[in-house]
Amino acid sequence: MRIRRNLRISGIVQGVGFRPFIYRLALKHCLGGYVRNTPSCVEIAVEGLPEGLEAFCRDLTDSAPILACLQEVVSEDAPPLGEENFSILASHGSGEAAAVIPADIGLCPDCAAEILSQQNRRYFYPFTNCTNCGPRFTIIKNLPYDRAHTTMAGFAMCDACRQEYENPLDRRFHAEPTACPACGPVVWLEIGGRRRSRECLTRAAEMLWNGKIIAIKSLGGFHLACDARQEPVVQLLRQRKGRRDKPFAVMVRDLAAAEAICELNRFEKSWLRSPASPIVLARQRANPGIAASLAPGNRYLGLMLPYTPLHLLLFQHSPDALVMTSGNRSEEPLAFTNDEARRTLGELADAFLFHNRDIHVPCDDSVVRPLHDGSTIILRRARGYVPDTIQLPLPCREDLLGVGAQDKTTFGLAWRRTALLSQHLGNLDLVETIDYYRCAIDHFQTLSRRRPTVAAHDLHPGYVSTSYAKGLDNVRLIAVQHHHAHIAACLAENGRLERCLGLAFDGAGYGPDGTIWGGEILAADLADYTRVGHFAPVVLPGGDAAAQNPNFMALSYLFAVYGEAALSQAARLGLRFSPLQERLLLRQITTGWHSPVTTSAGRLFDAVAAALDICRERTYEGQPALELEMVAEGQDWGYYPLKIGHHHNQLVIDTIALFRQVVEDRQRGVVPAVISARFHESLARGCVAACLTLRGRLRLNLVALSGGVWQNARLFLRTKELLTKAGFEVIFHRQTPANDGGIALGQIAVAAAVLDREQ
Structure with a gap:
């Protein structure tokens, strides 16, 4: 007795050779029916003997093309229609969009071999590709993913390319950018x-x-x-x-x-x-x-x-x-x-x-930065990964937009359990970047056919992304604290909903108390957070100016340690300031004039790098911290005792005392390589000590690591190792950057949780 089954496959199943794979699978198991692309999925109808259908469904998931990612398979029985032949139908362009656009794929070995073979008609042709490689996301204008909707639309295929394109058994079947010297780009x-x-x-x-x-x-x-x-x-x-x-x-x-x-x-x-x-x-x-x-x-x-x-x-x-x-x-x-x-x-x-x-x-x-334990630090998520989606641990009750942060900006769209993050767009400081940011959001909305009714944004009123969200019409706004977004992103991409201890370490984020946060311990889930610990606060002299000049932060920390003797201590370290700078910095530090208080982990690294004369002039973001990590050598140089105090029911990691011990070691003649190693070890141990105290108080054993500081491989690996030895479960970023490139995902996750809680 023949039976029939209709299937809808969502995920990365367009532009990766999925339809010819289905065609070959149907022929192998003697099935009739069809397969076609739609804006939301790949539709399959198969009809034949029961054992053939069962084998087909088994191979469907076990033997899918290497570039395919099946996120959801919906199967429904249907009455048989007597179809004995299997065909690939033209794409169906109507309906709700949810199909995942494939990312651009690097050159595959088969195409590389053809390019270098004098016997091949594509010998030395620089635009050779197939369903296993080549441009996808960067050439697509609309869905479904067909040649007519790409920048290849103007190149009419020659007869030889057309024959390959239309042959389901050829690896260039419906490879939309396919071309050759006779008909393609030059x-x-x-x-x-x-x-x-x-x-x-x-x-x-x-x-x-x-x-x-x-x-x-x-x-x-x-x-x-x-x-x-x-x-x-x-x-x-x-x-x-x-x-x-x-x-x-x-x-x-x-x-x-x-x-x-x-x-x-x-x-x-x-x-x-x-x-x-x-x-x-x-x-x-x-x-x-x-x-x-x-x-x-x-x-x-x-x-x-x-x-x-x-x-x-x-x-x-x-x-x-x-x-x-x-x-x-x-x-x-x-x-x-x-x-x-x-x-x-x-x-x-x-x-x-x-x-x-x-x-x-x-x-x-x-x-990316692969580590020796098999984990990987993603520094920038763009070509090759975008627009791969991320599955959320809870459904979105409305279509959402996460507008991202100010630096390393990405944005994200989300619907149901799917989050679609943009490529890295850079810092929103230039008009040209802002213009492209707006255009990119429009393009993603066109591709996904989504018009979000909720936009999640950072608390910082000066962010361009925040202003963009506030300028949207007929959209509900949900403000998300910066470091909560960091931890929420880590939870979301790990599929976790429960409350955790979040170590959110970065350069700066707007704190609801009016200070600049950046070395934070949060007790958080997706919907809410409580600040339960932080680094010792110091003055950020001149605000953003201090983020650009590590020497300013070194002087601020020296003042926190030595008071009025800070300038003489700075001179002993070789730190030099003009008379005008001295007067201005001392006024800012002592009065707070245009100088907020900060708990920033990034600024602590700046201060240490400047004090050790490792980096006293920052020419790009994160340079002092990076060079401080690079200087560190060995693993067994000991550490500085790091005290943990309390203030208003919050733990305070005494990073001022840590800085003092760094300075004293340097003045004793200890080399920077050893001091840097001790500094990193001390921070790792201090993080674990704080988590142990909070575990006893809050009964939380899950720890999430997020924020740009965790791109420091030495600190990341050692903290993770010590936390694991102490019995904590540690989660970290595997699909998105720990830096602000992951903020949009966190904003989406928080907004989804807030909407869910309101039901």
Whole structure:
């Protein structure tokens, strides 16, 4: 007896070869019916003998394509219609959108082999792709994911490509960006406004060998590239880009070239070869043979492998290690159109490697830091991961928008149990970034066909994202405290609803008491929080000015320790201030004039880095803390006793006394490497001591780690180790950054919990 079953599959099931997989599976089990894309899911109808249907459903989940992610499978029995043939139907464009758009995928081995084979018709073709690789998110304009809705719509397929595209047994079946030299996009080199199409990659490589800088159009935007082994051109790129110290990423020819530069463990190799192809931070070798100015003050280097055919072909002629940094001036938005690149990068690059496949959505490279215990710190979530969704631990009763923070901004949309986070957009300090932020929200709403009725925003009234939310019409606003959002994001992506101890450590967040928070211990769930502990408060002289100048924070901590003798102690440490700075800083510290109180963990790291003369001039965000971590050596240098006091029923971790012990060690001649190691160990032990006290008081055993400070691998690993040994369950970020790039997810989770509580 024949039976029939209708299935609806949601998740990452469009643009990843899922329909041809279903087609082959139906033929294998002698089933009739159809499969098609819709805006919300993939619809399947299968009809045949019971044993065939059971085997089909089993293989559906057990053998899905590697890039597919089945989030939900809804199955319903239906009356048989007598269908014996199986077909792939055209996409159905109506209905509620919920389908997950696939992320851009790095070049697959099959396509790479074809590109390098002289016998293949795509030999040396820089836009080769299939259902297993190539652009997705960055070229899509609307759903469903069909060629007509992408920037490839203007390229009519030749007969050979059309035959592959329409053959369900071909790996290019409905690979929407598919093309070949006869019908697809082209690449050219532009020097001084003159276009060169023939042998453009060879000429570009010659320029790189000769110490030139080239702007290269990639998947999600432009890169600025130069030879990573030539110190003069790396310095020149820094000068032109206005990026004095922040590390540059390096793309290498292959894994062998990566291993020649960095010490790679199995985790780092796996990330480098993964379909997402992110920038992977790995420890440099003692003599890596590359420019010293690539990553000043940093033992690690950001590496990536060629993830597009264009990159692969360029490396057939170019040096084997190229700086591959974002195509923009420092802190400006990423250039992603040809005209924009000509306008904004003309003074930075000596030539342009252009192509005519338009980028509809700019998307920077993702950055990850694999750790030796198998965990991974996600520093930036963008290409390769966006727009993968995150499943929420509770349903959204209304469609939600989380507008994010001010720095490292992302936003998020959410409906039911699905959260869709944007790519990294940068800091909302420039008009150009703000304009793109608004456009990106509109684009995500178009793709998801959602118009949120609730917007969650940060408490800080000065954030551009907060102003954006308050300017929306007919939308309910829910304000979310910054550090509560950090902890809520950690809870949400780990699928947890229960109350926890949240260690929220970062640079700054608006506290409801009017102070600047940043070293916080919260007792929190998704709906609510209580501040139960924090770092010792100090003055933030000049407000944001102190965040830009580590020396100001060092003096503030010195004043908290030594009072009026702070300036003489500063002089002993080699800290110098002009007479005007001395008078102004002392007035600010003693009176609080334009100087709020802060408990910021980030500013503590700044003060220690300045006191030890590790970093006294900050040229990019997080530089003092990063260089302080890089200086630390060894594991057995002891620690400083860290006292925990009480104030208004809250624990106070005495970070002022910790700073005093750092200074005293330095004045005794202890080297900074040892002091830094002791400082990190002391903070880790202090966190555990505080959690032990609070566990006894609050009966909470779950600890969540969130906030940008937890990107410090030394502090993160040691704290996690000690907490685990003490019997705590520790959760941390695995899908989103611990920094402000995860705030939007936390805002969504809090808003969903607030709405749920109101029912």
